[in-house]
Amino acid sequence: MAHQLQLEKEKYRQWVKAGLGLGYLKEGLAPFCNDIADLQHKDILQNIRSTKSLPSTVTCGGCQVETLKPDHKPVPGNAGNKVCPLGQVKCSCCFKGKIACPNNICGAIYDFIVQHHASTPPAPNWKNSDALQWVTDPWSICKCFINAPGYEQKQSAGETDCTGLLHLMINNQYFHSHIGCDVTVTNNIFTKVRHYRNAIFHSSSMELEESEANTYLDDMIAVLQDGKELLHRSDAQIAVKKLQDLKKKDYIITTEGFEDILGQIKEEMSKVLKSTENAATKDEYEDLKNKLSEGKVETEKLENKLADLKKQISEEKKGQLEAEKEHADLKKKFTILETIMEEQKEVKCFSYCLFPLKIPVHVLHSAMVLR
Template sequence: MAHEIHLKNNKYRQWVKAGLGLGYLKEGLAPFCDDIGRQQHNDIINKIQQTKTPQPNIPCGACQITTLQPDHVRVSKGICPLKQDKCNCCFPSNKRPCPNNVCGAIYDSIIQDHASMPPAPFWKNSDVQQWSTEPWEVCKCFINAPGYKDKTSTDDTDCTGLLHVIINNKYFHSHIGCNVTGPNNLFLKVRQYRNMIFHSSSMELEESEANIYLDDMIAVLQDNKELVHQPAAQQAVLKLQDLKQKDFVITTECSEEILKQIKDEMTKMREFTENAATKVEYEELKNKFIELERQLAQEREEQTRKYTELEAVITEQKQEMKKLKVEDSPQQKQLQYEKAKSGCRTQLIEHYRSDILKVSAIPLQPDEENYYFSDIYIRPTITNKIEKNRGSLRKKK
């Protein structure tokens, strides 16, 4: 009954409609992500097989992320050549190379393909022991959010996880037409929409806002490089377009499905918070928040100071404008005279340049083209003869 009452509220219906759109978006992206993820995995494995000596033994299944030694070596203490923070290469004492000569190379490939700077793979989402055989376990390292450890395929990964992979994985960028790294790209905007929908305390949306969300989801699935040719993506586009129709029916089952997704996410986040953080990590996180608050306070103080200075300048300019408005007419006439004098001077300069300073190269035989006097003038040589005693002469140029 509670859902039925809610469904009579148009803003609530629009919120449910946007939530359903996220489900259709996931349906359209999943086959694409699965296909590109497999291509990336094949390329990584083929490269390892062609370049590694001795030859890698696949599958591996023997490594752990906490003890895996990468193929690359640190530059110096604490300095990773791939620019990753807290990379395994920086703590070599308790790290071991992959016994099958494969996992260290995959570790390097994941870092090199990560689009953030510095690279920040989310290792906790992935099972290293399946890297050599399961493409999606590699892709999950690009989901920079907790809660995807048990997601074994694109089918059981939500649209947020799929969007993370597309945005954070440089290998996927070559299969996307729009600029995925730009701050206002569609994929990033739609991922932000998802957070706004699921984290809405009112569970309400204006119809115009919901339609903007759906239009951008459609635009993502119609990306002009590959997605526009994917049957699953275009089938999802049709479903999203149906959602925008005035007569589309929103049922209690639709509403309950969205609420269930939100509840699952809250449970996932709570479990991660309770189990993932050690005391050291908690203290580090706490210190980061304190530092962030300090920086924000400084920023606010600086912005306030700049705003005050700007107000003073504006006030001063307003006063000057008032003075100009009450200026006597003689001052205005003087200003007009100075302006006319400057214009006359400019006209004279142009006249001299075009008509006075140009002459014919041969005055007795004028040609059609004149030249600047300075270009053809040759300074004459003048000799001064100075007579000295006894009739001698001294010449001086």
Template sequence: MAHEIHLKNNKYRQWVKAGLGLGYLKEGLAPFCDYIGRQQHNDIINKIQQTKTSQPNVPCGACQITTLQPDHVRVSKGICPLNQDKCNCCFPNNKRPCPNNVCGAIYDSIIQYHASMPPVPFWKNSDAQQWSTDPWNVCKCFINAPGYKDKTSAVDTDCTGLLHVIINNKYFRSHIGCNVTGPNNLFSKVRQYRNEIFHSSNMELEESKANCYIDDMIAVLQDGKELIHQQDAQQAVGKLQDLKQKDFVITTECSEEILKQIKDEMTKMREFTENAATKDEYEELKNKVIELERQLAKEKEGQLEAGKEQKRKFTELEAVITEQKQVKNVFLLFVSG
């Protein structure tokens, strides 16, 4: 079968194991994030009903983020009272208030709940037309990275996106016992692990490193305030603990699942090219594509040795590699332009 040659390499097996751990981490976090996101949305809507409108429900669906007038008003030219950079309040000429007296208040709430200073909601991940009815479109404003616009739920979002929401959203922070401020907190460290695993140039990890990653994933899901009491989170902890057992079997299907996730990472690179603003950012992203290309090239080599029965999968990987060369050329075009 495909990947059998690689699976004989223990360091490759450890890399696959760590990648599986990220999947289990997502399984444990998604129901929690969905539940807290719905709670936050209910609180926002209830407050609007109490202060802005007497309607029993407040659906809208008419507003666009680019033209929405917030409820708050700028202090003076270019100065937002909520300290947001490039806030809609600073460019009022083409902005319109929400016809249902709802979306401007949600806009304000998102800024006020954002934990960074100054607050920097990632509006491009979200659809303001759905804010009044869809909690996850509000949550996605706290994922400070592109590539999540089409994610319709917590279950549909990878562990990196879920960790972004927890770290960047004050409402979520209030449901976490761990102090998530600063770059070295547990939740931020685990968020970084995904980059370290998926962007590994040789797809190898020492067993001690893989186990360290998994231990920290377990620690996230055993956060003492609420996650420790969540059934889904603790079921995921059990799966993570199983990964550390010496007799845990890493199958070819496990390996293929991690490679699929790497291909998904490739798709995000296209959106990165649309959002990166400087030549330095394009250069950094170009290098990430090159690293991912090396991973797929190595996998392609293993499939070639595996025999004719893997021709279909080899062809699929070949297409992905060719596609990423095209993406890399786009990077080079911008870098040289």
């Protein structure tokens, strides 16, 4: 029975290590994603200004994606209806009443986002983004490529979890030229790792076999060692070292590590809740509601384990303080004993023989305390 309990404890430890690995993966990817986002934004604006002969000072901050009229125009469909020539379903180009950008720039950015979305058909997540900021904020454009809810308030790659960053790298064709891996093929390493978050954070048992956890960590390392650019970035390779350390048998998991994972699970639950509120059908609603309920159970389990760990650490610290106090008392008594012995040596031999031994009162008292 004790062996089984220890085995279960080790599986839980492996689950925690895999969760920590996701955090280190994000640390390694975020600076890279910020840099590529800046490059993309610069190229978009330069291309639009050059193509349309716009001044370098042109800007905008008044267009909203819900009412924005794209630059491209619809084409006739099979049944006499109009369809988007870029393949987007329910594209704004097919609806009347849309408003063209007064500065002649936002409609072109809209087109760029659709044209560079890697899915078929292209499916930008407009709800994550704010067109008011497209001309001034690179990350507001990148969020259109994160096909999951809950990222609209994220202002940079550093505020975005590794799942969102991997969505961006897989869905944004501009990023593909900076990645050696072919992310368009089935079961590529980037897509595999993106799925690991759900496998880890949606686990009802919160347990992993060591071999499974190591597979997750190895694949995270493989992403950060992509040979095109990430392999040559110091921030990515620092994260690789942290992931490699996680695989060591003697790796120490701190309370901070638990709290970090707990925070990520709570954020995941928040996203599930948001999805539940916007569910299109009753079945979707029930499915997402069940996921949220499972998430609460997982969080409660983790909070209990975190509380137990903190209690254990507190008890260990208390025991350490008691041991230190006991050590100090023994040291004090040892010093008194040494004093007695030294004063004994100072008594002359002939005095010892002829007269009764006289020990100073304060020394005698100290010796009695020792007893």
